[in-house]
Amino acid sequence: MLNKKIGKQTIKFLEAPKIISANAIVGPKEGEGPLAQHFDTILDDDLFGLKSWEKAESKMIEETVKAAASKIKLSIKDIDYFFAGDLLNQLMSSTFAARDLQIPYIGLFGACSTLTESLSLSAMMIDGGYGDYAVAATSSHFSTAERQFRFPLELGNQRPLTSQWTVTGAGAAILSNKGKGPSIAYATIGKVIDFGIFDANNMGAAMAPAAVDTIKTHFSDTGLSPSDYDLIITGDLGVIGMDIAKDLLMKEGINVSHNFSDCGVKIFDHEKQDTHAGGSGCGCSAVVFCGYLYTELIEKKIKNLLLVSTGALLSPTSIQQGESIPSIAHAVAIRSS
Incomplete structure (x- = not known):
């Protein structure tokens, strides 16, 4: 096997x-x-x-x-x-x-x-x-x-x-397994990470540690480094969460200053459109990938992409129970055809 x-x-x-x-x-x-x-x-x-x-x-x-x-x-x-x-x-x-x-x-x-x-x-x-x-x-x-x-x-x-x-x-x-298109080379499955954030209006801070944990694990497991990717993009950390993730990665010795972004930052002009810290939601990384990033891969403007969707695993029930916000991030490494 x-x-x-x-x-x-x-x-x-x-x-x-x-x-x-x-x-x-x-x-x-x-x-x-x-x-x-x-x-x-x-x-x-x-x-x-x-x-x-x-x-x-x-x-x-x-x-x-x-x-x-x-x-x-x-x-x-x-x-x-x-x-x-x-x-x-x-x-x-x-x-x-x-x-x-x-x-x-x-x-x-x-x-x-x-x-x-x-x-x-x-x-x-x-x-x-x-x-x-x-x-x-x-x-x-x-x-x-x-x-x-x-x-x-x-x-x-x-x-x-x-x-x-x-x-x-x-x-x-x-x-x-048939046809042509960008290929998925790796999938790194995330763990649930909880840094004790309770504020449901600050999802970026809650999810950033999960993104960092998965990115760090991906590099450790594969032996790859940030320089192997044209773009490392998280799902929906937004402006605040993206800055936190960059700082946490830097503390881990992972420098992504030149090729790191976030779908929640890219999808809106958060100042002109009054979206505050940016975009979020299941549809955020979905439409940014299936629209913008997929085209960039097809046209080979991006040749190696690490897509790291991030999720805050709260619910109305967990909030009523007084629970903090556990989070998770999964990563897929995608290569242009």
Whole structure:
């Protein structure tokens, strides 16, 4: 039996699965940001023509999967597995999309780390020979997340400057052992890290230690260094969390000053768009990767990418129990074709 695990937490794919298609749908606010030209669909209405934000989010994830398949003329019925997740209770958005898509479904909750969690598991299925096609998809919606985790929008609560704006969007990536596209070389599976942050309006500070732990482990397991990557990008630490992560990495002797960024920083102009500390949500790294970064890999503007999606694993129940915010980060190393 071939041992594909290296070090403590990393899998090395011997037959590196390819990401043969990707698609990103975003809301109106995201469509006004710096990456607008890279998204496949920008909604005029964040209700997506439906009666609730929750139904709209489910429709986004369904439509982005269909669009990703359509790009490569792949029939939905030929997809072997659907790995997906979101922020809502019981993965409502993903589950109802899976009901309509009728693809064998594995629902995932990694909070905002779900994109790299789904990419990792999809890659394992393909590399293991358990299927020919797997789709990794993730969604979030500002309005659904706000009323589940914070306050009803109608109250108009003032948001502290440490808070981030949950991205309205969905991204889907199709992986296969057939076709062409950027390949996934490694997946580093994160551990739950908790530094005792209680403030749900300061997610960046809560998630930064998890990002640092996974990045450090990735380099230790693989023997690689920051200089082996054109870009190391976290999921949604935002402005505050990204600065904390840089400082913590520097203390570990890992210098990422020249090639480190964050999807939550890139997706909005946080000053002009009043998003405070930047973007967040499951859809944040999903749409930045499936829109902007995937194109950069295809065009070889980025040849080696380390994508580290970060997630705060809190819930309304954990908050009511007085718990701190445990966090996790998963990383995938992607190489241009």
